Amino acid sequence: MRRLPLIIVPYLWLLLLFLVPFLIVLKISLSDTALAIPPYKPTLDLSTGWEGIRAFFAALDLENFKFLASDELYWRAYLSSLKIAGISTVLALFVGYPIAYAMAQAPDEWRPTLMMLVILPFWTSFLIRVYSWMGILSNEGFLNQFLLWTGIISAPLTILNTNTAVYIGIVYTYLPFMILPIYAALDKLDTSLLEAAEDLGCSRTSAFWLVTIPLSKSGIIAGCFLVFIPALGEFVIPSLLGGSNSLMIGKVLWEEFFSNRDWPVASAVAVILLLILIIPIILFQRNEQNQREAGK
């Protein structure tokens, strides 16, 4: 059994630092807020034996979830996160598809450079990329100065601290996630199919809609999930670009924990967010699996 230590080390590490923390979140989401350290109850007391364990489980309840369901703020935060992530994903698709398409059509000697130009922003700090938009979108920012100078607008637009700024931020930071899978799908596309379509009387535009788009479907789906899933729980973008006006659940969780110090409610917010995320994650997995099987 020489492979045993190989399995045990990473397994134990992930159990202790990934799975156990989750069970703790789940447990605290079922606990009550208390003025104590730690600020929740019950805490498991093993010194009293079985009685203690039974009392511990009896004190857990769904009160925090009932509270979340009854308070409009949380409903609105979840819905608004879904809306913001959804709109940003669609925008990223419209911006990313033409870029991926042009990359797939580019001369071969250009491709490594274009690839590197798409990947380079990945290695640059996420925080800095989001921050760079603060100076551009503010009222006296670069964009407003430019638009005023060209005479397109006569008064500065308010973009920073609105949802529009959040959309721009998400599209900007997650665009490579959209481009790369679509490019991978388009790159594999057999161009003789397009020629066949044209020979059979298809115009170039309808060949694009009838051949290229359906054949890049798996890339489009993968790209959309890769943008949607992280955007849903995003914290940095709404808090820097959205200000107090934009409501996203990641920000609510952060404030619940750090400002309100209400750990049980923060944990309940996390559990629900996770339940919402499971659906797109499973769909994404299924898409990946289909692709792998199609590739074989």
Place this chain on the structure above:
Amino acid sequence: MRRFSWFNATSLTLGFAFLYMPMIILVIYSFNESKLVTVWAGFSTKWYGELAGNQQFLDAAWVTIKVAVASSTLATIFGTMAALVLVRAGRFPGRTLFSGMIYAPLVMPEVITGLSLLLLFISIGLDRGVFTIVLAHTTFSMCYVSVVVSSRLVTFDQSLEEAALDLGCTPVKAFQLVTLPIIAPAVISGWLLAFTLSLDDLVIASFASGPSSTTLPIKIFSAVRLGVSPEINALSTIMIGIVTVGVITASLISKRASVKQQRDEQAAARAT
């Protein structure tokens, strides 16, 4: 010979302008004389000078680098082990759970990972500081490393390792002499990925850090919450510069290595 159509050329130009303009503007304005970030008042490097004298930023940068080196090294070791398990170990009890735990952190919102780790540290009474940030970063970046390394291991010809074993190598020796050199590029890119993930992380570090262990992203975040500042522009420019130089060097090295490999293979083919 394919050329760019006007449509493709336009979408590439606009696309890359969108990806790079914000960073270029940031770099330009870091050399602005004025404290008001949006008004150009002449060229100056004074904000770099102020930055060099700002002890808080220097301390935070030092903490960040220590954390990144420690966590990416640990993550590379555990991540490579996990990749070997995923690709090679076959069936064992709890395999589904194991691969689930490898893939789940990749899609987990950072706020949830951060919250859950913090609650763990508190419930076992571990004081938060550099050590807890290292634990947290190792946990999520080892999953990225294992994905990168296992994608290389899948294409690896296992008969090479079997040959080494037949010729009397111990399993550890065979791993060192045969497997490791072949998967080395993936292990190195895994390390680099883990290193940048750790350098970059704000959310998980905020949950896992204590008052004495502020990392650079935490420091930057609390500064930029109050608005744009020329000092942060200067700091960002330095960071963008380091990354650009690093990525370009790495791609040149890997390009040269692949050219050399091709030449070797051709030479070998001629020799036989």
